[in-house]
Amino acid sequence: MPELKTELRNNIEQLLNDQAVDVVIAFKKADLPLRPQPAFFRNVEELEDLEYNGLCQNNLANYLTRYPHDTKIGIVVRGCESRSVNALIVEKQHPRENLYMIGVPCQGILDIRKIINKTGEDITDYSEDGDQVSVIFKGNEIKLQRSDLLHDSCLRCVHPNPVNADVLLGDPLPEGDPTIVRQAIEEFEALDRDERYAWFQKEAERCIRCYACREACPMCYCTECFVDHTTPRWTESDISQAGTQAWHIIRAFHQAGRCTSCGACERACPMDIKMTYLTDKLNKDMLEVYQFEAGMDDNTPPPFASFNLDDKNRFVI
Amino acid sequence: MMYILVKKNLDQKLSEWSAKYEVVAPQKVEAYSQFLPFTESSELALNEPHNTRYPPKSLFLPQSEVMLKYNKRLNKFDEIRILPEKRIIFGIRPCDASALTLLDTVFDTEEYQDPYWAGRRENTILVGLGCSEPPSTCFCTTVGYGPFNHDGLDAIMTELDDVFVIEALSAKGEKLFSDFPAATNEHELSVLRIQSNAKQGMNQAFETEGLKQTLDHLFESDYWSEIAESCxxxxxxxxxxxxxxxxxxxxxxxxxxxxxxxxxxxxxxxxQEASGHNPRPTISERTRQRLMHKYSYWLDHIEKIGCTGCGRCVRYCPVGLDIRAMLRTASNFESEVVNVG
Structure with missing residues (x-):
């Protein structure tokens, strides 16, 4: 990983020196060793703080929609992030020619909560080397296996390699096994209606309507979200069952054919709510019914955002 | 007067109290903890190094609360007045209890009294649990409190190996624990040692002296858009x-x-205003409001910082933003502005 970081740094440095971009969206070190932050590099001097490791938990594509279309943006992208960027290009949220995608094959994002569960909270240092992760907790070094710490979404990842990147740093990784994600969804689908509802209810009832899931998602860029509409009101605004369930269902539906299974929503959730079983189910349907996966290129619109008079597919799922 | 509660008798004691009070205590939900009513099957989460993830302010100001029901057809409405049961909140951390005293200055003043808030405050006994080993994300001492602060509490517990040593801090607290066994000198010495170690182990996270003036000066500066860029x-x-x-x-x-x-x-x-205008159009202005409210406007109102250093915003920010780092930057940013000027 350190070599990759050096390569990344050199690459960004050159982009900034050449004035090929106005800003590079990447990650920087923070005071808390487990919490690298999204960062926006405009000067080479700032690159001292650059960070890249398994703890970089946000989807950086989320920040693209904050910039005017004429801003030249460099952005570090892993597999899912590159697909989010592609999906945003398709939705005309930033022109491709003003983007420079620095691709990094992704070994998976680590779930901070899984680390803390195994060690304890006050971790003072963190490093990773291949499959090994090492943390310092109360002065003692604890070695952990990377594979035990992967975020659930990353355990099911199918496309770890960036799609459509301008440059690829590091060696491409083997594609993930699509049966793993399918199996998880099929298990959910196999439950009877009451069991599925009980599952959904148990997750949705913890929601505190903080909308961290929405704000962490690159595809949730509406200026006004449906829950914020007041005339008319689409959902109950409180944390009643009706209010939280409506939020979770409608949020997921708006992602059909757009979600890249990055899991940023789940990692942002302060109440540990599982959300990706809904979006993964929709992704599976999109693949089966329309042979479509979001963000695999930068020009095919998602099935629900396009129509074709010669459409051979069924109209309704 | 200090008392002891033997740990192995804890569940039994909480059950006894449950006959007379609603007992609320921190419990595990998924990987986090939250205050929930105590039942015999409750799995208490008292051994976390810090407060619960979901804040106990919700026990006084619920996240959603029905205030009245109306019937448009009959043109009438029924006001909901909840008469709260007598309650014990067991294991609340000092930061959360002192926060309630700050909120009293909002919801229970001579001029305005929120009956929902005041009723619940009146009927609740707060039994605190001090923090023996505060994690590095906590910063109560920086903002004028401490891991064993007494504000708002009726009693405070210090955890030893087999017992909780309890110090009653109010008449309500004294009454609740008066038939408990008294703590020995040895217990009291251990308590002093733990409390002092806990406090000494905490660093000054940022300078509070002059912070308000610094932030006030920065009101129109680029500081806010810089610190809020990843928010x-x-x-x-x-x-x-x-x-x-x-x-x-x-x-x-x-x-x-x-x-x-x-x-x-x-x-x-x-x-957002009805006209479509938004006086805080971006995340920068909203971040400014959040920080200024806590570290400037609260001081205007009650001469106290509106933050008790509980550390939740640091621990759970999805992008790892740290309010302490933001505030440290404020002083630096100001001196840069002054130097350039």
């Missing part, structure tokens, strides 16, 4: 914050109820 604009920091109290009152017309919900200055819609 997502979600409600995690404010909803989990024990001192954030903003609410919105909404008519849920589908069910004929008027509801009070938590609201947050970090949401765009919070300051």
């Amino acid at each position: 997502l604009g979600c409600g995690v920091c404010t909803y989990l914050c024990p001192t954030c109290f903003c609410f919105d009152i909404v008519d849920e017309v589908q069910r004929n109820e008027r509801v009070r919900n938590w609201d947050t200055c970090m949401f765009r819609i919070y300051s």
Whole structure:
């Protein structure tokens, strides 16, 4: 990983020196060793703080929609992030020619909560080397296996390699096994209606309507979200069952054919709510019914955002 | 007077209290903890190094609360007045208890009294649990409190190996524990040692002296857009914050109820005006409001910082933003401005 970081740094440095971009969206070190932050590099001097490791938990594509279309943006992208960027290009949220995608094959994002569960909270240092992760907790070094710490979404990842990147740093990784994600969804689908509802209810009832899931998602860029509409009101605004369930269902539906299974929503959730079983189910349907996966290129619109008079597919799922 | 509660008798004691009071204590939910009513099957989460993730302010200011029900056809309404049961909140941390005393200055003043808040405060006994080993994300001592601060508590517990040593801090607390065995000198010495170690182990996270003036000077500066650049604009920091109290009152017309919900200055819609104008159009202005409220406006009102250093906003920010680092930057930013000027 350190070599990759050096390569990344050199690459960004050159982009900034050449004035090929106005800003590079990447990650920087923070005071808390487990919490690298999204960062926006405009000067080479700032690159001292650059960070890249398994703890970089946000989807950086989320920040693209904050910039005017004429801003030249460099952005570090892993597999899912590159697909989010592609999906945003398709939705005309930033022109491709003003983007420079620095691709990094992704070994998976680590779930901070899984680390803390195994060690304890006050971790003072963190490093990773291949499959090994090492943390310092109360002065003692604890070695952990990377594979035990992967975020659930990353355990099911199918496309770890960036799609459509301008440059690829590091060696491409083997594609993930699509049966793993399918199996998880099929298990959910196999439950009877009451069991599925009980599952959904148990997750949705913890929601505190903080909308961290929405704000962490690159595809949730509406200026006004449906829950914020007041005339008319689409959902109950409180944390009643009706209010939280409506939020979770409608949020997921708006992602059909757009979600890249990055899991940023789940990692942002302060109440540990599982959300990706809904979006993964929709992704599976999109693949089966329309042979479509979001963000695999930068020009095919998602099935629900396009129509074709010669459409051979069924109209309704 | 100090008493002891033997740990192995804890469940039994809570069950006994449950006959007379509603007992609420921190319990595990998934990987986090939250205050929930105690039952015989409760799995208590008292051994976490810090407070619960979901704040106990919700026990006084619920996230959503029905205030009245109405019937448009009959043109009448029923006000909901909840008469709270007598309650014991067991194991609340000093930061959360002191936050309640700050919120009293909002909800229970001579001029205005919120009957929901005041009723619940009146009927509740707060038994605190001091923090023997505060994690590095906590910063109570920086903002004038401490891991064994007494503000708002009726009693405070210090955890030893087999017992909790309890110090009663009010008449309510004294009454609750008066038939408990007295602590020995040895217990009391251990308590002193633990309390002093806990406090000494905490660093000054940022300078509070002159902080208000610094922030006031920075009001129109670029400081806010710099510190807020990665902020997502979600409600995690404010909803989990024990001192954030903003609410919105909404008519849920589908069910004929008027509801009070938590609201947050970090949401765009919070300051959106009916005309379409938004005086806080971006995340920078919203971040400014959040920080200025805590470290400037509270001081204008009650001469106290509106933050008790509970650390939740630091621990749970989805992008790892750290309010302490933001405030440290403020002083630096100001000196740069001054130097350049």
